[in-house]
Amino acid sequence: MQIQVNGERHDVQATTLSALLDEMGYDATTRIATAVDGCFVAARQRPAHALHEGAQVEILAPMQGG
Amino acid sequence: MTLFYGTELSSRLMLGTAQYPSPEILADAVRRAGAGVVTVSLRREAAGARAGQAFWELIRGLDVPVLPNTAGCHTVREAVTTAQMAREVFGTDWIKLEVIGESDTLQPDMFALVEAARILTEDGFRVFPYMTEDLVGAERLLRAGCEVLMPWGAPIGSGKGLNNLFGLRALRAHFPDVPMVVDAGIGVPSHAAQAMELGYDAVLINTAVAKAGDPAEMARAFAMAVEAGRMAYIADPMEERDMAVPSTPVIGQAVL
Numbered sequence: 001m002q003i004q005v006n007g008e009r010h011d012v013q014a015t016t017l018s019a020l021l022d023e024m025g026y027d028a029t030t031r032i033a034t035a036v037d038g039c040f041v042a043a044r045q046r047p048a049h050a051l052h053e054g055a056q057v058e059i060l061a062p063m064q065g066g
Numbered sequence: 067m068t069l070f071y072g073t074e075l076s077s078r079l080m081l082g083t084a085q086y087p088s089p090e091i092l093a094d095a096v097r098r099a100g101a102g103v104v105t106v107s108l109r110r111e112a113a114g115a116r117a118g119q120a121f122w123e124l125i126r127g128l129d130v131p132v133l134p135n136t137a138g139c140h141t142v143r144e145a146v147t148t149a150q151m152a153r154e155v156f157g158t159d160w161i162k163l164e165v166i167g168e169s170d171t172l173q174p175d176m177f178a179l180v181e182a183a184r185i186l187t188e189d190g191f192r193v194f195p196y197m198t199e200d201l202v203g204a205e206r207l208l209r210a211g212c213e214v215l216m217p218w219g220a221p222i223g224s225g226k227g228l229n230n231l232f233g234l235r236a237l238r239a240h241f242p243d244v245p246m247v248v249d250a251g252i253g254v255p256s257h258a259a260q261a262m263e264l265g266y267d268a269v270l271i272n273t274a275v276a277k278a279g280d281p282a283e284m285a286r287a288f289a290m291a292v293e294a295g296r297m298a299y300i301a302d303p304m305e306e307r308d309m310a311v312p313s314t315p316v317i318g319q320a321v322l
Contacts, residue, residue: 061118065107
């Protein structure tokens with residue numbers, strides 16, 4: 001399935017958001033937040049969140065800010 | 067005592083964490099400022115890149131309350147989603163809500179800001195709205211559930227100080243009991259002191275400290291200015307006059 005992750009196209013096997021994070025090498029302890037198609041997906045919802053062809057996934061981490 | 071959503075801060079100086087020459091200098095600046103709050107943000111990061119995690123460890127080690135922002139958001143939807151993501155990552159329901167309406171000045175879009183503030187307040191957030199000094203907009207934000215207001219001094223990163231003194235005075239006078247923070251545009255400690263002398267409850271500084279030749283020293287200078295300005299406000303400054311009034315008594319003056 002082809003999806004977009006942080007604006008880049010990826011061919012992935014994963015069918016859920018949590019599987020996608022595993023497949024992309026995100027450590028379970030890493031402090032990140034996720035959104036799919038512009039909507040926030042909480043960590044506890046990731047295993048049940050099914051991905052679809054062309055899904056737009058955002059994976060964000062802490063960053064300096066003003 | 068000023069309470070920001072029920073919390074008294076250890077200092078009235080809020081400090082941004084962006085643009086420092088190094089993480090060590092950032093940490094030093096936060097300590098020298100004695101910052102009451104530090105602002106943080108969220109950005110894309112690839113798996114395996116650890117910059118975000120390292121930054122988070124550094125911030126946690128400073129033991130200062132964090133205020134995540136929605137910097138860079140131009141729509142209600144972007145801002146709301148970013149706030150929800152920030153709440154999970156940083157473990158706080160405080161959010162500095164930025165919805166930018168104009169790219170050259172980074173001026174807040176007050177209409178979108180009010181709408182996003184209402185949605186987030188209903189969702190349990192404690193919203194710190196980055197706003198213009200507009201009185202009507204302020205009224206709408208308070209009605210939307212905001213209990214703190216953050217008017218700009220001048221455009222973000224401009225260092226121009228308090229661009230509209232009249233407007234900031236009016237806002238302070240109009241909402242005497244609302245905790246208010248001057249956010250953005252402050253360039254030097256005297257600007258911060260001026261905001262505090264007007265009766266603002268705190269200031270938020272980033273670029274002026276981060277881009278100083280010696281950020282830690284400048285952080286300390288800002289801390290002193292904020293304290294001096296606050297003390298001056300409490301001490302009730304004299305009235306300004308257009309004409310001179312002699313300070314030395316004229317009675318008993320010799321005729322020579």
